Amino acid sequence: MTTWQGWHTFATAPPLTPPRPGDAPRSTEERLAYHSAFVTVRTPAIDTLATQVRTLMLLGRHQQTTARPSLIVTGPAAAGKTTALLEVGRTCHLAHTRKNPAPPGRAHEQVPVAYLLVPPGATAKTLATEFARYLGIPVNTRMTQAQITSAVCHTYTAAGVRLVLIDEIHRLNPRTTTGAEAADLLKDLTERIKATFVYTGIDVAATPLFSGIRGAQLAGRASLITCGPLPARHGTRRPFTDLVTDMEAALDLTQHTPGTLPRHASYLHQRTAGRIGSLARLIRQAAITAIKKTLEAIQLDHLAEEHSRPRTRQTARTA
16 A cells, blocks of 8 residues: 555445345355455544544645644554554545546546555655655666655645655654654655645654654644553443444354354453454454354354464473
């Protein structure tokens, strides 16, 4: 998805849907593929991020002089940050293309959304090259970082990019020379590209990204959303159990009894520490196991620890 063609395919692909009453049964291979990809369950993090992004895009739409306000999504690993980012990006892409359809017989000329990953050990030049690669901007080894950056700014503006999603932002370390130059590049791009920037990373507030002069500039321009684990209880509500219920309703298993997984919500919360990504992976794995074993129902032993914890060398020898 870090190229326009890949992103466009992702954003415009029909979303996966759970089985509905009256639908023809899917084959085993179709159901295995379905649980491998699985549906995106709407979560509070997605709703919060969507609202904030819409607000910031409106806020910065006519801003001309300084960088537009940006957004940073942080939290622990497997908390659903990237899923929320991609879902909001897809929604923005579809809303824009519906409002601005391509002329009949022609491909869509505007690119409303860009999605990029910060490469490991990113320098300003490698980061600028990632921006160029997304839109297929020709880059060769003789080009300087300034030349690549100018080409990126010109092309992104001409393509009408309105939302830039940058994942793995925790890989930047402004305390190093190369990291500082990469951070300066992002600041430069936010001032030259008429788009709202949204960054996602693991526990960003605890990284050097917010330290020093550069960190203060970034923190001053960005709002922070924490995408944390879901609590087992929140007042009278049970957010984690609600999520388990929604994921169970999306399963495509012929013998699964509704309500089985919510009854094990306390165990699942303990296993996953309330992290959405961990829960989704555990349930998908259990569903695939149930299909492969022709049981067609998730049982507690499918969720048990020995099915997901890698065995140590000593345990393997004992077995």
